[in-house]
Amino acid sequence: MSRSAHPAGPRHADVLPEGHYTAPPADLNALDPKVWSRTVTRTPEGAVSVGGIDVTRLAEEFGTPAYFIDEDDFRARAQAWRTAFGEGADVFYAGKAFLSRAIVRWLHEEGLNLDVCSGGELSTALSAGMPAERIAFHGNNKSAAEIEKAVSVGVGHIVLDSFQEIVRVAHIAEQLGKRQRVLIRVTVGVEAHTHEFIATAHEDQKFGIALADGQAAEAVRRALKLDGLELVGIHSHIGSQIFDMAGFEVAARRVVSLLAEIRDEHGVELPEIDLGGGLGIAYTSDDDPREPHEIAKALGEIVTRECEAAGLRTPRISVEPGRAIVGPTAFTLYEVGTIKPLDGLRTYVSVDGGMSDNIRTALYDAEYSVSLVSRTSDADPMLVRVVGKHCESGDIVVRDAFLPSDLAPGDLIAVPATGAYCRSMASNYNHALRPPVVAVRDGEARVIVRRETEEDLLRLDVG
Ligand SMILES: *Cc1c(COP(=O)(O)O)cnc(C)c1O
Numbered sequence: 001m002s003r004s005a006h007p008a009g010p011r012h013a014d015v016l017p018e019g020h021y022t023a024p025p026a027d028l029n030a031l032d033p034k035v036w037s038r039t040v041t042r043t044p045e046g047a048v049s050v051g052g053i054d055v056t057r058l059a060e061e062f063g064t065p066a067y068f069i070d071e072d073d074f075r076a077r078a079q080a081w082r083t084a085f086g087e088g089a090d091v092f093y094a095g096k097a098f099l100s101r102a103i104v105r106w107l108h109e110e111g112l113n114l115d116v117c118s119g120g121e122l123s124t125a126l127s128a129g130m131p132a133e134r135i136a137f138h139g140n141n142k143s144a145a146e147i148e149k150a151v152s153v154g155v156g157h158i159v160l161d162s163f164q165e166i167v168r169v170a171h172i173a174e175q176l177g178k179r180q181r182v183l184i185r186v187t188v189g190v191e192a193h194t195h196e197f198i199a200t201a202h203e204d205q206k207f208g209i210a211l212a213d214g215q216a217a218e219a220v221r222r223a224l225k226l227d228g229l230e231l232v233g234i235h236s237h238i239g240s241q242i243f244d245m246a247g248f249e250v251a252a253r254r255v256v257s258l259l260a261e262i263r264d265e266h267g268v269e270l271p272e273i274d275l276g277g278g279l280g281i282a283y284t285s286d287d288d289p290r291e292p293h294e295i296a297k298a299l300g301e302i303v304t305r306e307c308e309a310a311g312l313r314t315p316r317i318s319v320e321p322g323r324a325i326v327g328p329t330a331f332t333l334y335e336v337g338t339i340k341p342l343d344g345l346r347t348y349v350s351v352d353g354g355m356s357d358n359i360r361t362a363l364y365d366a367e368y369s370v371s372l373v374s375r376t377s378d379a380d381p382m383l384v385r386v387v388g389k390h391c392e393s394g395d396i397v398v399r400d401a402f403l404p405s406d407l408a409p410g411d412l413i414a415v416p417a418t419g420a421y422c423r424s425m426a427s428n429y430n431h432a433l434r435p436p437v438v439a440v441r442d443g444e445a446r447v448i449v450r451r452e453t454e455e456d457l458l459r460l461d462v463g
Pocket of ligand 1: 096097115137237238240241276277278279320321322323324420427
């Protein structure tokens with residue numbers, strides 16, 4: 001089996017646990033709380049429920065495929081991050097993981113800030129009442145129109161990502177008669193993914209400005225000279241789906257040493273550092289993510305220690321979790337359509353969605369788990385590959401998993417931990433209609449993003 005692709009890129013392919021799927025779980029009906037959201041449970045009749053509602057009822061009312069988000073779980077996770085970091089720090093939810101107006105309102109109510117990286121995300125945030133000063137604007141190639149909008153509505157931070165952007169943002173701010181608060185995004189020469197990290201001098205990637213060859217120090221020099229900019233700090237984001245804090249430690253050390261250099265050269269102590277997101281979640285029972293309070297403690301200690309050593313006041317810390325907040329809070333519900341046993345290999349189970357609602361498996365060789373959720377079963381396990389209905393053999397939702405061997409067309413199966421980077425990366429491939437997102441809480445279900453219709457598709461096609 002090919003392990004050449006990995007969420008972290010090919011260099012990290014070897015860190016995945018090999019072949020762990022060869023043993024079926026002890027109980028196929030069990031729901032591992034690591035991968036399912038907090039209110040998910042089995043009813044006495046055997047179906048799975050979320051927020052007190054049975055999935056068979058949800059499927060009848062909302063159809064399949066559909067994403068169901070556990071609102072209590074989302075709020076609890078957002079709150080856990082907020083509480084863990086406390087008043088001396090800021091938590092920015094990374095909107096690209098999944099953004100809708102309901103999400104923005106929940107974040108606002110729970111006291112979180114928001115990262116956006118496009119005009120579309122910014123409009124969604126503003127239209128749902130997120131105060132502009134609590135929004136940070138990211139991206140490696142923001143358009144002039146996006147910068148203008150961000151500056152004129154007064155976003156709290158724009159994260160500068162290139163030398164061109166330093167002058168572009170300064171110029172636009174000056175034209176608007178404003179002074180924009182900015183961070184400079186640096187690449188610290190750390191790549192952290194899942195269970196390992198690599199510290200290098202250079203990073204071969206499109207984001208940020210390199211620390212290593214003095215580029216970042218030069219960016220700071222230029223930004224400090226421009227009237228349109230108020231440089232308040234340094235930003236670093238080192239990867240995704242990270243479990244190991246060692247990469248953050250190296251990143252924090254390198255960012256703090258830049259702060260010390262800036263103090264020595266310019267006599268200013270920048271008041272903020274943003275250490276980015278990328279904290280991992282459990283997609284399968286093999287993953288062991290850290291709790292927000294452990295992460296907050298570890299990051300706080302690293303930054304405090306490094307600043308003390310450099311004789312700097314400890315700056316205000318920001319973090320930007322996306323996946324770690326929304327990822328575990330949702331599952332995708334599918335109906336089984338066809339079942340093809342391939343002798344001696346595996347059984348292909350086709351569902352009514354696929355790579356249009358979850359591209360991560362095809363794109364990153366991401367791992368997921370899957371369960372039969374419309375009933376329980378005592379049948380023996382069978383090794384399956386859950387595939388979609390698209391015209392592409394790489395249209396795989398779950399590469400290897402076990403489902404009961406009496407699985408039949410019409411059964412409902414669900415893939416947990418699909419809250420992040422699934423609906424937000426969904427496509428209309430094969431003119432698929434993107435599924436709805438339904439929020440479930442206390443026995444009530446409410447559509448927060450409706451299902452696309454053929455009319456929606458045809459409306460864009462102006463002939
Ligand atoms: C993607 C991204 C995040 C969020 O990453 P997660 O893996 O979802 O936590 C945070 N900050 C920046 C700058 C990003 O690009």
